Amino acid sequence: MGKIEKYKEVDSLPNVFTTPEDFKKALSALAPYKQKTIVELGAGHGDWLLEYAKEHPEYLFVAVEIKGDRIWHGAKQALLENISNILFIHDDALRIEDYFPKESIDELWIQFPEPLPKKKHEKRRFTAHNRLKAYYNLLKPKGKIIFKTDEPQLFQFTLEELKKMSNFKIIKVDERFDLHRPNSGPLARLTYYEQQHLEHGREVMLLIIEKS
Numbered sequence: 001m002g003k004i005e006k007y008k009e010v011d012s013l014p015n016v017f018t019t020p021e022d023f024k025k026a027l028s029a030l031a032p033y034k035q036k037t038i039v040e041l042g043a044g045h046g047d048w049l050l051e052y053a054k055e056h057p058e059y060l061f062v063a064v065e066i067k068g069d070r071i072w073h074g075a076k077q078a079l080l081e082n083i084s085n086i087l088f089i090h091d092d093a094l095r096i097e098d099y100f101p102k103e104s105i106d107e108l109w110i111q112f113p114e115p116l117p118k119k120k121h122e123k124r125r126f127t128a129h130n131r132l133k134a135y136y137n138l139l140k141p142k143g144k145i146i147f148k149t150d151e152p153q154l155f156q157f158t159l160e161e162l163k164k165m166s167n168f169k170i171i172k173v174d175e176r177f178d179l180h181r182p183n184s185g186p187l188a189r190l191t192y193y194e195q196q197h198l199e200h201g202r203e204v205m206l207l208i209i210e211k212s
């Protein structure tokens with residue numbers, strides 16, 4: 001199936017949401033029956049999150065992705081395999097405040113987001129101060145943000161932005177996470193872009209912070 005066909009089909013899939021109203025209905029029907037709500041921003045094909053969802057049917061997963069032809073893959077696969085504990089939001093991740101109630105997310109994953117190096121795009125970076133503030137409100141107490149990148153400048157920028165906030169506790173800073181990857185759990189599994197970066201000899205940095 002071509003890109004255009006995927007774009008045409010994606011928003012009609014029953015597990016894909018394009019408005020906060022529809023998504024909130026689905027969330028309130030499912031979340032009370034799940035132990036945790038786990039969200040990935042810029043999820044690409046959604047394949048990484050889908051694997052996590054398969055391992056943990058007791059949790060609810062939400063993949064957010066702006067490109068319909070990408071998220072189509074994960075959404076279709078979830079339907080094919082009858083995986084019902086994962087939902088897909090086809091929208092700009094900068095709008096997640098509209099989709100989630102306050103204090104509703106346990107884990108927020110940001111993996112290899114666009115670095116957006118131009119100064120004029122700073123506020124659109126997924127880890128800009130204004131975004132961290134928004135995530136803070138959406139996280140449950142002790143909720144975590146897990147951020148991985150291969151872009152040292154974005155990593156340093158994120159640490160600087162974090163200094164402007166006193167209400168996150170730093171759990172882990174690892175500038176050579178590629179050398180210290182665990183053998184099991186979600187951090188053991190590579191994302192699609194992570195795999196590509198490692199093949200090109202790039203280093204991976206990891207930051208985990210917790211709402212205090």
Ligand SMILES: C[S@@+](CC[C@H](N)C(=O)[O-])C[C@H]1O[C@@H](n2cnc3c(N)ncnc32)[C@H](O)[C@@H]1O
Binds near residue numbers: 066092093094112194
């Ligand atoms: C470099 S890819 C990483 C994909 C995946 N996380 C991985 O590691 O394989 C960045 C993804 O973020 C998506 N993206 C970029 N800006 C976005 C935005 N504002 N809202 C939602 N998704 C966005 C892109 O379409 C792309 O799929």
